[in-house]
Amino acid sequence: MAAIEVRGLRKVYGEVAAVDGIDLTVQEGEVVALLGPNGAGKTTTVEILEGYRARDGGTVSVLGHDPGSGGRAFREHIGVVLQEAGFEDSFTPRELLRLHAGYYPHPRPVADVITLTGLEEKADARVRTLSGGQRRRLDLALGIVGDPDVLFLDEPTTGFDPSARRRAWQLVEGLRDLGATILLTTHYLDEAEHLADRVVVIDHGRVLAEGTPDELAAAAGAATVISFRLPTGLEPDDLPPLGLERRVAGSVVEVRTETPTADVAALATWALGRGQELEALTLMRPRLEDVYLDLVGEAGRNGTEPDPDPGSGSGSGSGSADSADPADPAVPLTRTGARTEARS
Numbered sequence: 451m452a453a454i455e456v457r458g459l460r461k462v463y464g465e466v467a468a469v470d471g472i473d474l475t476v477q478e479g480e481v482v483a484l485l486g487p488n489g490a491g492k493t494t495t496v497e498i499l500e501g502y503r504a505r506d507g508g509t510v511s512v513l514g515h516d517p518g519s520g521g522r523a524f525r526e527h528i529g530v531v532l533q534e535a536g537f538e539d540s541f542t543p544r545e546l547l548r549l550h551a552g553y554y555p556h557p558r559p560v561a562d563v564i565t566l567t568g569l570e571e572k573a574d575a576r577v578r579t580l581s582g583g584q585r586r587r588l589d590l591a592l593g594i595v596g597d598p599d600v601l602f603l604d605e606p607t608t609g610f611d612p613s614a615r616r617r618a619w620q621l622v623e624g625l626r627d628l629g630a631t632i633l634l635t636t637h638y639l640d641e642a643e644h645l646a647d648r649v650v651v652i653d654h655g656r657v658l659a660e661g662t663p664d665e666l667a668a669a670a671g672a673a674t675v676i677s678f679r680l681p682t683g684l685e686p687d688d689l690p691p692l693g694l695e696r697r698v699a700g701s702v703v704e705v706r707t708e709t710p711t712a713d714v715a716a717l718a719t720w721a722l723g724r725g726q727e728l729e730a731l732t733l734m735r736p737r738l739e740d741v742y743l744d745l746v747g748e749a750g751r752n753g754t755e756p757d758p759d760p761g762s763g764s765g766s767g768s769g770s771a772d773s774a775d776p777a778d779p780a781v782p783l784t785r786t787g788a789r790t791e792a793r794s
């Protein structure tokens with residue numbers, strides 16, 4: 451069953467169609483990554499699904515609710531990690547988590563959430579003393595404390611150090627194993643490749659492509675590459691017929707193939723038959739990055755590469771007129787601390 455169903459979604463800012471007819475389905479228990487260059491419309495889309503922005507057209511259903519009017523029954527079942535959150539920074543993470551947990555019918559134990567997000571050392575420190583990455587972990591902690599059925603993660607690991615990122619990935623995988631439905635945006639293509647069952651690439655507010663990373667690669671005609679060093683004394687012409695295309699640079703041979711298993715077997719049989727070890731033998735699957743860059747252009751949308759550190763990304767909508775006005779004031783937001791402050 452679909453947890454999220456979006457048809458013909460539109461959002462216009464003046465002359466700009468930030469979202470221009472997006473269709474999106476996320477099945478229950480699925481992890482879907484929204485990819486696209488800065489300004490593609492990812493945050494706008496996600497914030498409409500979260501109920502933080504009004505739409506100008508189309509239909510949206512999240513767990514059977516219209517987020518625009520879902521109210522408390524809707525908010526109790528979703529978790530949100532916004533691109534830019536703010537906190538009342540005289541609180542501690544433990545205090546904020548307790549406060550947020552109180553708004554949900556079946557919250558996770560606060561101590562578990564602190565451990566899961568690696569916040570043990572800072573659990574009782576004032577939020578103002580947390581580093582950027584530690585604040586982002588707190589965002590994540592606040593997003594999961596309500597044990598949501600659907601979790602929205604907008605660039606969840608931006609600013610994380612490599613081990614924190616790995617840990618966040620394990621956390622997302624754990625949530626998925628427990629049946630959560632997750633929609634995330636990210637500029638880290640390895641993150642999408644690692645976490646997502648399916649990726650949806652958008653630009654200019656429209657879907658350019660969607661599928662599993664492998665499906666996208668196949669549709670783009672990307673092939674696996676077998677690479678090895680030709681044994682001394684042997685020539686490229688001595689090789690058996692392999693793959694679609696062969697490139698030789700010095701003694702290094704690269705073979706593009708759509709049948710890597712058969713070609714590796716043929717190559718291994720050939721080498722072993724000659725008593726040779728193939729040095730530097732590697733098999734490189736098509737990478738999402740190649741397919742992505744093909745789709746959105748090497749230079750990204752505005753003549754710049756997709757921002758690898760999009761903390762300062764354009765148009766996040768934070769602070770915009772219609773970006774943080776939830777339908778139901780009874781349940782707190784994880785942004786700006788406004789709701790939290792009001793309740794504290």
Ligand SMILES: Nc1ncnc2c1ncn2[C@@H]1O[C@H](COP(=O)(O)OP(=O)(O)OP(=O)(O)O)[C@@H](O)[C@H]1O
Binds near residue numbers: 491763765767773
């Ligand atoms: N509140 C707003 N007012 C005016 N324009 C906006 C607003 N929010 C977003 N936009 C515009 O809508 C478009 C889509 O922005 P959005 O933030 O959804 O992109 P994004 O894909 O999330 O980008 P990024 O990767 O930089 O976060 C951009 O052109 C942006 O400038």
